[in-house]
Amino acid sequence: MVAVRRATVPLLLAGALLLSGCEEESPAAAPGTTRAATSTSSPTSSPPSTPSAVTPTSAPPTSTPTPAGKVVVLDPGHNGGNGAHPAEINRPVPAGRGQTKPCNTTGTSTDGGYPEHAFTFDVAQRVGEALAAKGIRVVYTRQNDTGVGPCVDRRAAIGNEADADAVVSIHADGSEAAGATGFHVAYSAPPLNAAQGAPSLRLAQTLRDTMRTNGFSAANYIGSNGLSPRSDLAGLNLSTRPAALVECGNMRNAAEAARMTSAAGRQQFAAAIAAAIEAYLAS
Incomplete structure (x- = not known):
């Protein structure tokens, strides 16, 4: 049911297991916000980089003012250094429901070679800047796009430790299926705790609805x-906070790949996700 992703560094990851439907990884905060202190077994990585500013092609929809002081954890999938550290990202970690999974994966890429990890990091930074401007405290699960991990279980722990009002991966x-296109939003089901029930479903639905109103088509x-x-x-399984995962689109679809590789396109994704999070926090 879920597309198999290609490893971006096939020679190093010939024996690596890829997760079906991306999963995630040590935390950083949006510019001007407080980072949650965490530890990780991953190699030390360099300070966060900030993407160049881009003027949105259209203004995000107006939402109800969001009270300052809310906490949002943004989890950009994968990491740029994963491909060079197969032993680290392939070690098994708890995945909830009695399962284990590889620590992390390399993610996918467009046919032109633009990697998912770069896309997710750039979009997350843009979302975080928009939320921080509204007085929302933002915590990232990774500080840059050159490190390794963190592992999927650690990413969930970051949201739990931050006591996040919302966690968005x-x-x-x-997908290489012919004609496969569109975004989709994943949530934990059946829920394992109260936060994974109605709150996470409402977060997922708000993300879905806001993506649509911003011109994105469902998968x-x-x-x-x-x-x-x-x-x-x-x-999602290990989260004790309202959490959802948005797959912004299919990088193997030419039209969607073109949107993801452009700064203006990434700003459109970010504006929609930020508006959705604001709407959820205000509801």
Whole structure:
């Protein structure tokens, strides 16, 4: 049901296991916000980089003012150094529901070679800047796009430790099915705790609805009506906070790949996700 992703460094990861439907990884905060202190077994990585500013092609929809002081954890999928450290990212970690999964994966890429990890990091930074401007405290699960991990279980722990009001994982899919296009939003099902029930479903629905109103089409190859209930994603299974994972689109689709590789396109994704999070926090 879920597309198989290609490893971006096939020679190093010949024996690596790829997660079906992206999963996630040590935390950083948006510019001007406080980072949550965490530890990780991953190699030390360099300070965060900030993407160049881009003027949105259209203004995000107006939402109800969000009270300052809310906490949002943004989880950009994968990491740029994963491909060079197969032993680290392939070691098994808890994934919830009695499962284990590889620590992390390399993610997918466009046919032109633009990697998912770069896309997710750039979009997450843009979302974080928009939320921080509204007085929302933002915590990232990774500080840059050159490190390794963190592992999927650690990414979930970051949201739990931050006592996040919402946790949003940002990914892109790599389906090679003919004509596969569109975004979908995953949430934990059946829920394992109260936060994974109504709050997470409402977060997923708000992301789905806001993506649509911002001009994005729901996936035609996975899930139903833009939503995908999942029991196999560690970041969702291990969360004790409202959490959802948005696959922004299919990087193997030429039109969607073109949008993802452009700064203006990434700003459009970010504006929609930020508006959705604001709407959820205000509801």
